[in-house]
Amino acid sequence: MTMLSERQQMSYIAAQAADARLNVELETEGMTLNIGPQHPATHGTLRIIARLDGEQVVWAEPSAGYMHRGYEKLTEVRTFPQVTALINRIDWLGSFANEVPFILAAEQLMDIEAPPRAQHIRTILFELSRIANVSLFLGDLGVQMGAVTPVFMAFRDREYVLNLIEGATGGRFHPNFDRIGGLKDDLPKGWLDETRQVMKKLRNFCDEIEDLLFGNEIFQSRTRGIGVIPADVARQYGLSGANLRASGVDWDLRRDQSLPLAYDKVDFRVWTHPDGDSWARCWIRLQEVREATKIVDQLIETLPPGPVMTKVPRIIKVPEGEAWVSTENPLGEMGYYVVSKGDLGPFRVKIRSASFNNISITPWVLKGVYVPDIITILASLYFILGDIDR
Amino acid sequence: MDWMPSPFGDGENDPTEEVEEDPAASEIRQGYTGGDTRFQMLARVTDTRRHVSVTLKADLPQHDDGTMSIESWIPVYAGANWHERETHEMFGISFDGHPDLRNMYLPGDFEGYPLRKDFPLLARLVKPWPGIVDVEPMPASDDDEGDDS
Amino acid sequence: MMSIALEIPYWGQSLLRVLGGIGAVLLPAGTIVYLFLFKMMSFMQSRLGPMEAGPYGSMQLLAEVGKWLQKEDIIPENADAKIYKLAPVIVLVSTFLLVVVVPFGPDALFTDFSAGVFYALAIGSVSVIGILVAGWSSANKYSLLGGLRAAGQLIAYELPMVLAVVGVVIQAGSMNLQQIVVAQNSGSIFGWDGVGFPFVLTQFVGFLIFMIAVQAELTQVPFDMPIAESELVSGYMTEYSGFRFLIFFIGEFATAGVFAFIASVLFLGGWGIPFSWFGWESLDAVDGWMNIVGPVIMLTKMLVLTGIIMWVRFSYPRFREDQLQKFAWKVLIPLSLANIAVTAILKVAI
Numbered sequence: 001m002t003m004l005s006e007r008q009q010m011s012y013i014a015a016q017a018a019d020a021r022l023n024v025e026l027e028t029e030g031m032t033l034n035i036g037p038q039h040p041a042t043h044g045t046l047r048i049i050a051r052l053d054g055e056q057v058v059w060a061e062p063s064a065g066y067m068h069r070g071y072e073k074l075t076e077v078r079t080f081p082q083v084t085a086l087i088n089r090i091d092w093l094g095s096f097a098n099e100v101p102f103i104l105a106a107e108q109l110m111d112i113e114a115p116p117r118a119q120h121i122r123t124i125l126f127e128l129s130r131i132a133n134v135s136l137f138l139g140d141l142g143v144q145m146g147a148v149t150p151v152f153m154a155f156r157d158r159e160y161v162l163n164l165i166e167g168a169t170g171g172r173f174h175p176n177f178d179r180i181g182g183l184k185d186d187l188p189k190g191w192l193d194e195t196r197q198v199m200k201k202l203r204n205f206c207d208e209i210e211d212l213l214f215g216n217e218i219f220q221s222r223t224r225g226i227g228v229i230p231a232d233v234a235r236q237y238g239l240s241g242a243n244l245r246a247s248g249v250d251w252d253l254r255r256d257q258s259l260p261l262a263y264d265k266v267d268f269r270v271w272t273h274p275d276g277d278s279w280a281r282c283w284i285r286l287q288e289v290r291e292a293t294k295i296v297d298q299l300i301e302t303l304p305p306g307p308v309m310t311k312v313p314r315i316i317k318v319p320e321g322e323a324w325v326s327t328e329n330p331l332g333e334m335g336y337y338v339v340s341k342g343d344l345g346p347f348r349v350k351i352r353s354a355s356f357n358n359i360s361i362t363p364w365v366l367k368g369v370y371v372p373d374i375i376t377i378l379a380s381l382y383f384i385l386g387d388i389d390r
Numbered sequence: 391m392d393w394m395p396s397p398f399g400d401g402e403n404d405p406t407e408e409v410e411e412d413p414a415a416s417e418i419r420q421g422y423t424g425g426d427t428r429f430q431m432l433a434r435v436t437d438t439r440r441h442v443s444v445t446l447k448a449d450l451p452q453h454d455d456g457t458m459s460i461e462s463w464i465p466v467y468a469g470a471n472w473h474e475r476e477t478h479e480m481f482g483i484s485f486d487g488h489p490d491l492r493n494m495y496l497p498g499d500f501e502g503y504p505l506r507k508d509f510p511l512l513a514r515l516v517k518p519w520p521g522i523v524d525v526e527p528m529p530a531s532d533d534d535e536g537d538d539s
Numbered sequence: 540m541m542s543i544a545l546e547i548p549y550w551g552q553s554l555l556r557v558l559g560g561i562g563a564v565l566l567p568a569g570t571i572v573y574l575f576l577f578k579m580m581s582f583m584q585s586r587l588g589p590m591e592a593g594p595y596g597s598m599q600l601l602a603e604v605g606k607w608l609q610k611e612d613i614i615p616e617n618a619d620a621k622i623y624k625l626a627p628v629i630v631l632v633s634t635f636l637l638v639v640v641v642p643f644g645p646d647a648l649f650t651d652f653s654a655g656v657f658y659a660l661a662i663g664s665v666s667v668i669g670i671l672v673a674g675w676s677s678a679n680k681y682s683l684l685g686g687l688r689a690a691g692q693l694i695a696y697e698l699p700m701v702l703a704v705v706g707v708v709i710q711a712g713s714m715n716l717q718q719i720v721v722a723q724n725s726g727s728i729f730g731w732d733g734v735g736f737p738f739v740l741t742q743f744v745g746f747l748i749f750m751i752a753v754q755a756e757l758t759q760v761p762f763d764m765p766i767a768e769s770e771l772v773s774g775y776m777t778e779y780s781g782f783r784f785l786i787f788f789i790g791e792f793a794t795a796g797v798f799a800f801i802a803s804v805l806f807l808g809g810w811g812i813p814f815s816w817f818g819w820e821s822l823d824a825v826d827g828w829m830n831i832v833g834p835v836i837m838l839t840k841m842l843v844l845t846g847i848i849m850w851v852r853f854s855y856p857r858f859r860e861d862q863l864q865k866f867a868w869k870v871l872i873p874l875s876l877a878n879i880a881v882t883a884i885l886k887v888a889i
Contacts, residue, residue: 065493324445
């Protein structure tokens with residue numbers, strides 16, 4: 001950016017050089033390895049500086065921020081609908097799920113509620129984005145371990161879900177469908193039947209992956225007992241989502257919170273696992289995909305008729321106040337603290353993203369593991385760079 | 391920061407109990423609305439056992455040289471480490487007792503604290519927001535400028 | 540020679556042998572790459588693979604070779620240039636050296652070496668040096684890690700390979716590969732010589748151990764820690780590009796082919812079909828046309844074995860280094876030692 005002063009540019013370069021010097025030093029007792037920003041294993045530009053002693057990690061530290069886009073500053077200069085378009089891109093795989101907490105917070109401030117049909121459809125799309133996100137995780141797990149085949153199956157089956165989302169919203173990855181007061185549009189004709197078919201296919205896919213990957217002895221020996229995170233440490237660091245449930249804590253925001261989404265009308269099971277190791281985290285996510293398909297099936301059956309948008313003024317001005325809403329996103333718990341001063345746009349939005357906390361535990365959990373286990377642990381913690389760095 | 395947490399509806403003030411709570415800690419700060427000082431620190435903690443979440447707010451007075459400081463939450467919640475680092479680099483609030491307060495996202499020697507309201511969003515200063523022309527004619531106010539103080 | 544008596548001077552024979560050797564290495568490499576890497580892997584992953592270059596993508600290999608050859612030759616600044624350039628050559632040369640002892644027919648061989656098995660196993664270890672050199676001379680921490688892992692892994696898996704072959708040698712009574720083929724094809728199982736006596740039947744354990752050890756020697760998944768694509772971005776091969784990478788690439792698949800040749804000679808009966816089908820009594824009685832059919836049979840057996848290697852490669856995740864080593868030292872070596880003991884006892888007893 002040419003607007004940066006000379007001094008700022010120089011200091012930026014100096015900082016990069018200092019970091020580079022850290023990498024080149026070969027200390028006598030260990031080697032500093034930079035699992036750098038460009039790397040096939042990190043979902044994006046995460047950099048982990050690890051000090052190794054042979055193949056064991058003595059000290060590891062993630063250095064995030066290569067993808068910092070300044071979301072919180074950007075939201076201050078946009079109107080509410082524009083912010084919705086912006087925050088789709090935080091967790092770009094489970095796209096619709098990013099918009100929902102923000103819209104719910106804005107609706108809380110405006111003291112309106114979306115009509116039941118809109119709430120239902122929001123929940124359906126939310127669960128579909130959870131399926132899209134986590135099925136990619138399942139495929140990607142194989143690649144991190146070295147099995148190159150499951151990822152293709154994952155992508156193939158994820159295409160069905162993305163096609164569904166595209167059919168309903170017009171966008172595969174960034175739907176931008178939620179509006180304050182409801183949704184942009186109703187569902188197209190024939191969508192519900194297609195969704196039923198796709199959910200069946202996805203259940204088959206889950207069974208296939210369970211057989212191919214989870215049943216593989218090598219996979220099990222690579223993930224069992226690796227990266228154990230006990231429950232109290234998990235709580236201290238603010239882990240959420242499948243990571244927390246894998247440590248045995250029974251906490252699911254869909255069940256434990258009452259939001260204007262249709263979760264109270266469906267029955268689903270919250271899976272937990274007593275060991276906090278990588279196997280538990282992976283396994284729980286597999287079960288969550290299955291549960292999500294069942295939730296979608298139930299929601300399709302009970303979709304109420306009606307409008308999808310309440311009456312909101314054309315130009316939305318949200319009254320003064322603060323609201324916090326957090327939901328159980330595919331990655332964990334994502335929350336928005338929206339502060340409004342009666343303008344067209346928010347005064348301040350604090351985005352509490354799940355991966356930020358999930359990755360903050362890496363210095364603690366990566367002590368004393370082998371280098372291949374770093375990859376396993378990171379893969380099982382499952383983060384998306386956009387979520388860490390916003 | 392001296393605070394006595396009182397979970398919703400409960401009378402327990404024992405600080406050592408905090409270790410059992412799950413921090414969905416979001417430390418953010420807030421501007422003029424509602425706080426006596428310019429900067430206010432907010433934190434949100436959740437108790438997974440009692441299914442209770444609380445948002446705590448603390449006003450931060452500025453010292454004579456314009457800086458602010460507050461005690462770190464690390465002894466209680468180890469996960470506050472990263473949140474405090476981010477808050478420090480974005481707002482300039484220093485945390486006493488934090489072992490390693492360095493920048494999280496920004497490069498080493500960045501000047502200024504980006505999320506403060508008086509730090510301009512350079513992109514807007516350089517070029518006006520093209521979205522202005524597409525929006526329906528709005529009554530008087532045009533909110534797409536960069537400075538909101 | 541063949542039934543048409545040709546007097547070829549010595550230099551002509553040497554030339555034929557050289558050309559034959561090059562063909563014997565590169566042709567399998569190319570076939571393996573196209574058939575298994577491009578097509579079989581793609582079909583397993585429910586995609587089609589390369590379809591553009593040539594009919595059904597058959598010219599893809601030529602396109603890839605051309606692509607790599609025309610790339611810029613980049614040598615990292617801190618790399619030790621001389622050995623950096625030497626490393627891929629070591630790996631490829633060891634493959635060529637290895638194919639020299641493989642018999643392709645009753646007379647279609649490069650050299651009739653009486654200690655063929657010994658030679659083959661010794662030369663198989665030369666490629667380890669190439670990998671280590673590549674890992675160290677690249678001046679890259681990832682390559683170094685890959686090279687170190689390779690050192691441990693390849694040396695650990697040499698032993699099961701050697702020990703598995705000892706069982707075959709005991710059964711055949713000779714270390715000469717040609718004699719091993721003859722012993723299999725002219726042998727009989729309990730008096731029935733319908734299929735000869737391929738050693739895979741009695742040396743089944745040895746065969747399995749050998750195949751696993753071969754998978755590890757080739758650094759294929761599940762033993763591909765030295766390469767470990769998702770961690771080390773190609774391990775010891777990270778810094779290589781252009782034609783140097785091409786040599787590594789060819790070397791990888793050529794070595795797979797050659798090891799499969801050796802496995803088919805040792806366990807599956809080599810170039811032969813059971814002699815009893817044609818009433819041949821000994822090696823000299825074998826007709827001349829076997830010199831043409833022999834290589835084809837070898838190719839088929841090699842493709843079957845390589846297919847299995849590749850199949851496992853695309854299905855399994857990878858072992859961690861210490862699990863790999865544990866497997867070699869605690870499982871494979873004791874098993875192969877037991878195999879030798881049992882073979883020896885049975886050979887003497889029966």
